[in-house]
Amino acid sequence: MLDKNGIAQRIAQELEDGYYVNLGIGIPTLVANYIPQGVDVEFQSENGILGMGPFPFDGDEDADLINAGKQTITAMPGAVYFDSATSFAMIRGQHVQLTVLGAMEVSQNGDIANWKIPGRMVKGMGGAMDLVASAENIIVAMMHTNKRGESKLLTDCSLPLTGVGCVKKVVTNLATIEIKDGAFHLLERAPGVTVDEIVAATAGKLVVPDEVPEMKL
Numbered sequence: 001m002l003d004k005n006g007i008a009q010r011i012a013q014e015l016e017d018g019y020y021v022n023l024g025i026g027i028p029t030l031v032a033n034y035i036p037q038g039v040d041v042e043f044q045s046e047n048g049i050l051g052m053g054p055f056p057f058d059g060d061e062d063a064d065l066i067n068a069g070k071q072t073i074t075a076m077p078g079a080v081y082f083d084s085a086t087s088f089a090m091i092r093g094q095h096v097q098l099t100v101l102g103a104m105e106v107s108q109n110g111d112i113a114n115w116k117i118p119g120r121m122v123k124g125m126g127g128a129m130d131l132v133a134s135a136e137n138i139i140v141a142m143m144h145t146n147k148r149g150e151s152k153l154l155t156d157c158s159l160p161l162t163g164v165g166c167v168k169k170v171v172t173n174l175a176t177i178e179i180k181d182g183a184f185h186l187l188e189r190a191p192g193v194t195v196d197e198i199v200a201a202t203a204g205k206l207v208v209p210d211e212v213p214e215m216k217l
Contacts, residue, residue, distance in 0.1 A: 002173045002190045007141050009034040009217050010171050011100055014139060015041050022046070022091070022131055024101035024114075025069030027141040029055070031100055044096060046127035048087045051079025068126060091130050099135040101128060103142045103167075105157040108204035110167040110179045112140060113159035132163025144172035144201045151203035153177070153184055174198050176215055183207050188215035 002010065008030030015021065015031075019041045023029050032043055033054045043052040046068040053074035056062070061072040090096065103114040112132060116122045132138060145151055153170065170177045175198045176188040183205040186198060189212050199206060 001193055005030055005033075006190070006217060007171050007173060010176060010215055011139055011141055012036060014098065014169070015039050016097070017041070019097040020044055020050070020090075020095060022096050022099045022127075022135070023052075023067075024099070024128065024131075024141075025067075025071065026102040028100040028102055029067070029069070029071060031141075044087070044090065045073075046084065046087050046091070046130075048082045048084055049073070049075070049079065050082070050090075051076045053079075088127070088130055091127065092134050094134055094136065096131070096135055097137060099131045099138045101131065101138060101140055103140045103152070103170075104146075105152050105154055105159050106140050106142075106167055106170055106179075107154050107157045108179065108183050109156075110165045111157050111161055112138070112163050112167050113157040114140075114162050116160045118160070128162050132166045135166075138163075138167050138169075140167050140170045142170070142172055144174040144198075151201055153202045153204050153206075155204045174201060177206075185209075186212055188213055190215060191217070 004027045007027050012031050012034035017039050021041050022044050023031055042050055044050045053076040056072055056074050067073045103112050105113040167179055174190050174193050178185045178187055185207045195212050
């Protein structure tokens with residue numbers, strides 16, 4: 001079973017040389033720590049940064065250098081800063097090849113709910129709506145079940161949606177799953193996890209092939 005860093009490490013394998021990538025808050029931000037050797041990507045943040053690096057070490061944080069989630073970040077050589085209008089023009093103009101987001105729920109149709117639990121205080125969905133409406137490749141990083149042990153991979157989302165039919169792949173602590181043709185398709189098992197455990201933790205329609213390899217990190 002993966003922890004949050006393991007999920008990020010697996011998703012980092014989806015990075016391709018030359019990609020512009022937007023990382024949502026939470027687990028997705030950890031992806032920047034696991035860029036495969038020989039792969040050169042540029043991380044973009046909605047608040048107007050292109051060229052983010054890994055998280056700063058304790059004591060090295062610069063309070064003026066933050067991402068859209070208000071987390072302190074580092075900047076790689078050549079990083080640039082710009083206004084939000086330019087940042088969202090980059091997103092809406094489909095110049096971001098990969099978006100990695102956290103989620104509260106994902107449906108078997110690729111819908112995502114990641115911004116609001118009714119009745120709880122929320123600051124807003126930020127740039128997520130623009131990202132899910134514009135990006136061609138969206139991967140969700142999340143735990144397979146919620147704190148009550150209930151599946152977060154559902155037939156239909158119960159929470160307010162951020163986007164419809166937009167998620168292509170989900171990486172959880174249990175599995176790598178592709179979404180297509182109205183179903184979850186099991187691609188890989190996390191180390192030490194059985195297919196039966198994944199089936200039991202998935203509420204939506206799950207297509208399981210005869211052989212399910214264990215993911216390699």
